[in-house]
Amino acid sequence: MNYNWDFASVFDNWWALAVGLQGTLRLFAVCLILGMSLGLLVALGRRAHAKPVRWASTAFVEFFRNTPVLVQILWFYYALPILLPVEISPFMAAILGISLNSAAYSAEIFRGGIQSIEPGQWEAARAIGMSGLQTMRRVVLPQAVRRIIPSLTNRGVEIFKMTTLASVVAYVELLQQGKLVASLNFNPLEVYTVVAALFLIILYPIVRATYGLERRLARSD
Amino acid sequence: MPDPILRLSGLAKSFDTNTVFEDVDLDVAPGDRIAILGASGSGKSTLLRCVNLLEIPDAGRIELNGDVVGNPEKSGRARYPERELRELRKRVGMVFQQFNLFPHMTVAGNVAEGLVTVLGQSSGPARERALAELDRVGLRDKADTYPSRLSGGQKQRVAIARALAMDPEIMLFDEPTSALDPALVGEVLGVIEQLANEGRTMLLVTHEIGFAYHVANRIAFIAEGGIYEIGTPDEVLKNPRREKTQKFLAEHRRFQF
Amino acid sequence: MYEWNFAPVFAESGLLLAGFRNTLILTATALSGGLVVGLLLAFARLSHRRWLRLPADLVIEVFRTTPPLVQLFWFYFGLPIVLSVEMTPFMAAGLTFTIQSGAFFAEIFRAGIVSIEKGQWEAARAIGMGHNQLMRRIILPQAVKRMFPSMMERSIELMKTTTLVATVSYADLLFQANELAQKTFRPLEVYTVVALIYFVSISCVSFFAARLEKRFARTGEFSV
Numbered sequence: 001m002n003y004n005w006d007f008a009s010v011f012d013n014w015w016a017l018a019v020g021l022q023g024t025l026r027l028f029a030v031c032l033i034l035g036m037s038l039g040l041l042v043a044l045g046r047r048a049h050a051k052p053v054r055w056a057s058t059a060f061v062e063f064f065r066n067t068p069v070l071v072q073i074l075w076f077y078y079a080l081p082i083l084l085p086v087e088i089s090p091f092m093a094a095i096l097g098i099s100l101n102s103a104a105y106s107a108e109i110f111r112g113g114i115q116s117i118e119p120g121q122w123e124a125a126r127a128i129g130m131s132g133l134q135t136m137r138r139v140v141l142p143q144a145v146r147r148i149i150p151s152l153t154n155r156g157v158e159i160f161k162m163t164t165l166a167s168v169v170a171y172v173e174l175l176q177q178g179k180l181v182a183s184l185n186f187n188p189l190e191v192y193t194v195v196a197a198l199f200l201i202i203l204y205p206i207v208r209a210t211y212g213l214e215r216r217l218a219r220s221d
Numbered sequence: 222m223p224d225p226i227l228r229l230s231g232l233a234k235s236f237d238t239n240t241v242f243e244d245v246d247l248d249v250a251p252g253d254r255i256a257i258l259g260a261s262g263s264g265k266s267t268l269l270r271c272v273n274l275l276e277i278p279d280a281g282r283i284e285l286n287g288d289v290v291g292n293p294e295k296s297g298r299a300r301y302p303e304r305e306l307r308e309l310r311k312r313v314g315m316v317f318q319q320f321n322l323f324p325h326m327t328v329a330g331n332v333a334e335g336l337v338t339v340l341g342q343s344s345g346p347a348r349e350r351a352l353a354e355l356d357r358v359g360l361r362d363k364a365d366t367y368p369s370r371l372s373g374g375q376k377q378r379v380a381i382a383r384a385l386a387m388d389p390e391i392m393l394f395d396e397p398t399s400a401l402d403p404a405l406v407g408e409v410l411g412v413i414e415q416l417a418n419e420g421r422t423m424l425l426v427t428h429e430i431g432f433a434y435h436v437a438n439r440i441a442f443i444a445e446g447g448i449y450e451i452g453t454p455d456e457v458l459k460n461p462r463r464e465k466t467q468k469f470l471a472e473h474r475r476f477q478f
Numbered sequence: 479m480y481e482w483n484f485a486p487v488f489a490e491s492g493l494l495l496a497g498f499r500n501t502l503i504l505t506a507t508a509l510s511g512g513l514v515v516g517l518l519l520a521f522a523r524l525s526h527r528r529w530l531r532l533p534a535d536l537v538i539e540v541f542r543t544t545p546p547l548v549q550l551f552w553f554y555f556g557l558p559i560v561l562s563v564e565m566t567p568f569m570a571a572g573l574t575f576t577i578q579s580g581a582f583f584a585e586i587f588r589a590g591i592v593s594i595e596k597g598q599w600e601a602a603r604a605i606g607m608g609h610n611q612l613m614r615r616i617i618l619p620q621a622v623k624r625m626f627p628s629m630m631e632r633s634i635e636l637m638k639t640t641t642l643v644a645t646v647s648y649a650d651l652l653f654q655a656n657e658l659a660q661k662t663f664r665p666l667e668v669y670t671v672v673a674l675i676y677f678v679s680i681s682c683v684s685f686f687a688a689r690l691e692k693r694f695a696r697t698g699e700f701s702v
Contacts, residue, residue, distance in 0.1 A: 067676050069638070071641060071673050078665035078666075079666040079670060161546070162545070165642075188556045189552070189556035189559045192551050192556050196540070196549070203543045204539065204543050
């Protein structure tokens with residue numbers, strides 16, 4: 001190929017990309033924490049005694065897993081402000097879309113982990129007088145979480161990748177900044193290669209660590 | 222008889238269309254060691270699990286030291302509200318066939334867990350108490366090991382210590398040695414015998430008929446949906462009066478006493 | 479209180495339907511292409527030859543670890559510059575999602591094949607089967623059964639991922655939704671309807687996938 005790759009024009013704009021990366025990390029952190037906390041609540045909700053709670057939790061999971069995240073983000077950005085008298089910034093829309101989606105996936109992961117704990121553990125805990133909540137907190141969840149760490153880590157990686165969708169509503173994250181640099185310097189090939197490489201550099205070590213984790217867990221179980 | 226520590230009246234339990242037992246009455250005096258025998262599927266484990274309400278009986282009354290448990294006259298979820306269940310289980314100790322130790326806690330952690338989480342004790346005194354119970358079952362040196370490193374017999378002894386730490390008024394043993402390697406059965410039976418000699422009240426579901434003869438003061442044989450025959454070990458095991466008891470014992474000739 | 483008015487949306491239902499059709503076309507294309515690519519990559523990865531294994535490893539890791547939107551932009555905006563070709567949105571999207579889903583499928587295939595216990599391989603060898611026969615008659619039938627849930631899950635994910643193509647002006651359902659929302663000034667109704675269309679169609683696919691899974695779980699191998 002006789003194309004002259006020109007990475008200099010990308011690195012000249014490293015500051016713009018750095019700002020974008022900062023936005024990515026901020027969005028990621030918020031969505032990770034919100035998504036997984038809510039996911040745990042929803043997973044517990046699916047086991048609640050009250051039928052309405054169970055039903056609502058299941059409906060939540062089904063809906064947010066079976067609709068595309070981008071549609072959710074756009075709905076929150078364009079449709080919600082019409083329904084409610086609120087300002088929805090790109091950041092808010094992205095948080096709402098990605099967190100709720102991640103909560104739905106996380107809920108299923110938590111649910112699977114909890115169900116994998118054998119009934120004997122519940123019985124032993126109840127037999128010494130623990131309440132359901134205490135049993136969850138002290139006996140079941142500690143064991144369940146250990147088992148689902150690989151799946152949760154995968155979910156975390158997915159969330160990190162999903163932050164790029166926020167560029168569609170012009171939230172300032174890495175890809176959005178990439179688009180900006182590319183449009184100003186006419187070097188989309190180099191820019192997007194660098195952006196992809198940045199994601200690789202950040203995520204690949206985590207992905208590899210997960211492989212190791214999975215193997216270690218399989219051995220110890 | 223002195224006031225019974227446990228009184229079961231008219232206990233009944235079915236699963237779907239299958240009646241496990243109905244109209245079971247039993248008085249357990251303080252210091253009683255009642256061995257519950259029966260064929261597989263006779264309902265002996267279910268009966269035991271009704272005493273600490275891991276199975277909810279469909280009908281009947283449970284009284285622990287004169288206190289009626291729950292509201293048996295009511296129906297549905299009001300009969301045994303959550304709070305009552307928890308209060309009952311603080312007073313009744315259970316040892317499971319599959320041990321069910323908490324794998325993510327150390328041995329001492331397992332024994333102290335009830336004290337800290339359920340009884341609200343602080344970790345210092347709870348650990349002291351846990352070590353004392355472990356001493357009693359001969360496993361103090363394993364206090365800071367994890368259950369995965371123990372043999373079956375050791376795990377079960379820890380399970381017994383965990384139940385004892387709660388100071389239960391009555392101990393329930395659900396086939397405590399059935400899941401053990403034959404070589405390890407003895408160490409667990411030894412601990413149970415020790416408890417029996419100390420005068421602990423206990424209900425013991427077991428297949429170890431020789432041990433039952435030795436340790437129990439009453440034997441209950443479960444068949445035909447209830448307590449088919451009950452009496453002293455000499456009565457039930459040496460001179461069974463009823464047909465099914467005789468059949469059962471004949472099939473279990475392998476014991477010695 | 480907001481006055482919902484779905485009439486403008488239903489008036490343009492033809493547009494939305496056309497968009498939905500394009501979504502399905504893209505999904506089907508990427509799915510079939512992805513299966514082929516996935517198989518090739520999987521076998522390359524399992525191969526003993528380093529010159530096959532390493533590039534395959536690279537492709538799989540890159541396409542699994544980078545965001546699909548970045549990949550799409552790279553193929554749509556970047557690649558035409560290097561190769562001096564015209565790239566339509568459909569071509570860029572088809573290429574991107576074929577390789578991307580291929581990478582994920584490759585992992586599923588590899589995991590499925592590797593999960594078959596050694597004993598099966600040994601038994602087949604012991605009766606004299608060659609490598610190809612072994613794969614075809616013993617390993618793959620069992621492996622496919624195991625992979626099936628993950629494959630269905632990935633395919634459903636693909637259907638959702640195709641919404642990204644709206645950003646490069648491929649006229650899929652989401653793109654039409656954006657256009658319609660701007661035209662009718664009724665984004666609430668438009669996006670709600672479109673979300674429901676996705677929800678219903680994806681739920682149906684999930685439902686059938688679950689039924690299929692149960693049916694295959696009953697037999698001992700993948701057979702229709």
